[in-house]
Amino acid sequence: MLDFPLWKKLWLWGLTAIAALAALPSIALLANQAWPDALPDPTINLGLDLAGGSHLLLEANPQEVRAQRLENMEESVRTAMRQAEPRIRIGDVSTQGGRLSFMLDDASEIDRAREILLPFINGTGMVREWDLTVMDGSRFVLTPTAQGLDAAVDQAMESAVEVVRKRIDELGTREPTIIRQGDNRIVVQVPGLEDPDALKALLGETAQLEFKLVDQNALPADVAQGIVPPGSEIFPYVEDSPFAGQSVAVRRLGGIRGDNLVGAQQSFDENNTPVVTIQFDQQGAARFGTLTSENVNRPFAIILDGKVLSAPNINEPILGGTAQISGSFTVESANRLAISLRSGALPVDLAVIEERTVGPDLGADSIRRGMIAMGIGSLAVVVLMIVTYGRFGIYATVALVFNVLMLLGIMAILNTTLTLPGIAGFVLTIGAAVDANVLINERIREERKRGRRVIAAVENGYKEASRAIYDANVTNFIAGVLLFLFGSGPIRGFAVVLIIGLFTSVFTAVTLTRMWVAGWLRKSRPSDLNV
Known part of the structure; x- marks a missing residue:
């Protein structure tokens, strides 16, 4: 030795x-x-x-996950029934009480409709996500299971942690601490960042980007009173928009979400005004091209976190998967939105419930x-x-x-x-x-x-x-x-x-x-x- x-x-x-x-x-x-x-x-x-630095404690609202999950199921069911050969017609669709129900126009299609719904009920995981019951011979009722809801909330929180991490990394900070606390909270500690305002603004943006067709059948007077035709919903304009204080009615289903974004950068338009240029992946580009091709000369709303940035007219099909988002941006706000879109949308809103600066x-x-x-x-x-x-x-x-x-x-x-x-x-x-x-x-x-x-x-x-x-x-x-x-x-x-x-x-x-x-x-x- x-x-x-x-x-x-x-x-x-x-x-x-x-x-x-x-x-x-x-x-x-x-x-x-x-x-x-x-x-x-x-x-x-x-x-x-x-x-030194900033410490934030963020809390999510699981109810938003449940509501989004119900809306996604409704859109999936409508699409599946419409694409069935031959088409299965449904009506009297309702999402009241946290469950989805609809009526078959033809009761003899009940077995075929059940077969179409089975993949949505079982999901892709190990738990059963939905319970299916048939009432009155032709009404289907889809009720989310407790296990499926818990799994969806847990997945949303895991995704939220990764999105928060990506956004903070975009700030150029080193070694942030980002961990889950309990079922619906996230602790964020960023050394060296003494002013938490920019961090709060960045993490406070859910960055849920949506493109939805404007309902041209809705009367402005009715929209001002909160009245819209069935199948539509109302969104207000952002505060710094020329139309601030007004609202617009859009079709609730059939639009495109920003889930297929692969890039977002702050840039300038032909008037040297700050905008955000976005790029879709192949699937998103195809869907965006189809949407704009089928609705030329119709307005569509660009909605971010439940507020309308703008509602431009579709003058021609937008192909290639690239588009611009305008909305009275400054360079700083456009860059912040680009960071949020690049890192992905938060699957749930996060509220700051505790803040400390060291x-x-x-x-x-x-x-x-x-x-x-x-x-x-x-x-x-x-x-x-x-x-x-x-x-x-x-x-x-x-x-x-x-x-x-x-x-x-x-x-x-x-x-x-x-x-x-x-x-x-x-x-x-x-x-x-x-x-x-x-x-x-x-x-x-x-x-x-x-x-x-x-x-x-x-x-x-x-x-x-x-x-x-x-x-x-x-x-x-x-x-x-x-x-x-x-x-x-x-x-x-x-x-x-x-x-x-x-x-x-x-x-x-x-x-x-x-x-x-x-x-x-x-x-x-x-x-x-x-x-």
Whole structure:
């Protein structure tokens, strides 16, 4: 165990040097010192509690998921019945009471209609999504199951988390914390973003984009009173529109949603007015082309989050899958909408129910106090080790320094985030590293008391102590992994430092010190040990 050939020494020293040098940019950052631009600069990201930033707690309304799901089912049923060969005619469609019901014009088509509905009832998952009953011989009633609703809400929240993550990534921030809390809440923490207004505006936009045909049969006087023909609905214009305060009636079904968008950019129209240029995928381009081709010289409304941006006339078919959205935008609002559309629509509205802003001064004070605590603790440990174990205590001290440098360097290379609990993990790592050297040195003492020679005592001391060190670190590693998997935010920050620190501690306290001790024994060949 004390045999270290040249290649092994070079390998160990090279690995140590790379990890230690990678820590220097982070040390400069923590010390508020500039780092040369010409040099590589892997740095540790500071968490919200150290760098300051914004904390938002968002809450979703599951009722919106249920309502959207019911509307989607109605449109699917109408389309399926219309495309059946021969066509199955239905009427008296109702979505009252949270369920979909409709009447067959011909009661003899009941078996064929049930076969068409079966794929919609069973869905694609493992749970039954709808219950189907037939009343009065020809009326179908589709009722959403509790399991299907729960699965839909859970899927919507998972999608919402990903959409929120994409939107925040568009802001150029680093290492945001975005996690679900409970069934319908999302915690968002963005380090370095002190003004949450832009973040709230970005996340507050559902970005549900729809293109719906204007109902030209609806009378303006009736629309102003909230009266529309069957099958239509009313949407108001946005506040900054020339038609602010007015509303427009549109056909409830048959439009196109923005689900098939693949691109959105802020641009300018021929009048140098900010607009948003959107691109559909192949399927969306085909549907948009069909919609505009079949309704030339008819107006259609561009609706965003339940408000009409504009209602232009379709002068000619819009082919190619590219269109422009106008609506009294500024450059900033157009760019924000483009970001929202690129990242996808939120499947459910998110309301901000809690907001906190953490200033950078608190984080700087936390770093300073944490460094003082770590410095005092390290100094006390160094003095104790040198006084107690002499030369072997010096080896342990040098290994401790490399341990901290390697830990910082590896965290920087992995682009991890340092939080306030992570600083506590540093202090714990220092204690764990020294504890390994204490076990080794005490074991060497015992071997010497038993009368073993110097080299045999050192070799057996490292061999026997290493077993206990590995066993202890394996249990700590399991605890760290569980904290990382089931924890969130600061708990994960602590777990990251703990897990990386376990590897660096064992490497420096066992492998490096053993190499140094082996070199000293080979060179000096002492007749006794002062341990």
